[in-house]
Amino acid sequence: MSDTPSERSAENRDADAQRRLVRDRYAEVASDDGGSCCSGTGATSDDACCEDTTGTDSERLGYSPEDIAAVTDGADLGLGCGNPKAIADLSAGERVLDLGSGAGFDCFLAAREVGPEGQVIGVDMTPEMVEKARANAEDTDGENVAFRLGEIEHLPVADASVDVVISNCVINLSPAKDQVFAEAFRALAPGGRLAVSDVVKTAPLPEDIASDPDSLAACVAGASTVETVEDLLADAGFVDIRVEPNADSAAFISEWDDDHDPSEYIRSATIEARKPTR
Template structure:
């Protein structure tokens, strides 16, 4: 998986992003311009034009900004921040009094995101190399966690949510876009590492995600499938219409103000 996203970062740097199947925008989506894909995911033209070229790689399955309700001064953490697109949008919302941390496991992506931060002139964003199962972030230090189609990639989702709970301040919230299972994944797809790395085979059901979030300590859990996501995800696999067993969803939850409440 790390090799796949390293290729995305280096190919984009060479002007060839999404020209192969090496992303969550494979097949027909891979040939579409990144901005066109982002519009389908719910990003506005104003958001797209506000960020330096090269930050938007055309990945993801939604727009976490639309559900995060960020406030000025918030501290935000992006899980699997890639080239920094969602981080830069969040930085605009939280302003100079806020800060944004992007965590990604791929050194090439972190390097690219830091380059984009310099080109974008964004001072309230930093990018850290790390895994979302072992976040390089202090306890109770962020207000909001966002992510875009990344948690499904983790083989240790319960630990991802435990780490998210750990780094959130009391009253902090989780607001992520991801894919969820609506039917059984074909066995050959489930066993294919490439399908896991391209956001096709690693998703969980809504019930399972609700159980994991509750076990981590989250309350007010809400998982809302997006009925219009079929256009975006149906071509992620060359052999299957993955919309037959996957749907994009908005996933929100909150860390209690006081533990146990």
């Protein structure tokens, strides 16, 4: 599946302007304690798009009630599209890097898995999110968790310094996904692995959605096809690449926009890959 001209134009929008758009959007979310990818216009936890009688938002994404209860209030902002911890298969003592860590929800869950001998680093480009995550770490007593301000295209970590890279519905927001995967590859130690939940494009986007800045910030317009993600990972040097869309994700993705049904064009997917040992 090839991109339409309008989609290629959207992807080539000014990178700095795109980052400002995303940063402003998630600064508002961090300040308001509300909003999620279910709306590009600043939805709050009271909005109908996030209501579901079968469970909380995060339960619908694959988190257990125990996961949710284990983390301090305010860390789970409902911004994801899956559960990267569930596919990361974390072990005690491992070093984990979370790209676009937000208020720290996935970092705190990963910290429980790797234990006191492990380490978790969250990187986010929004100062308000980093401040919120650090405050949550104090409430959680997360001594093996650290949060750093930075862009996922320019990660503030050393070469070969982590064992696992995770991310939850963030890479689609980047104007330079090739650089994100190259940076993840650099940060991973030989044999390290990438375990990401993100959205992928399953059909061409209508022009009004592809060119809409709000649609980009709402985790829709920035999605790439499965083939593109596979190619970007391979170009970065990864092997054992697997990108698997989740058909069931249409149930919650359809609620992300009041004017369109994004599930006609995107799905949540698990994205896994490994850095070769040599």
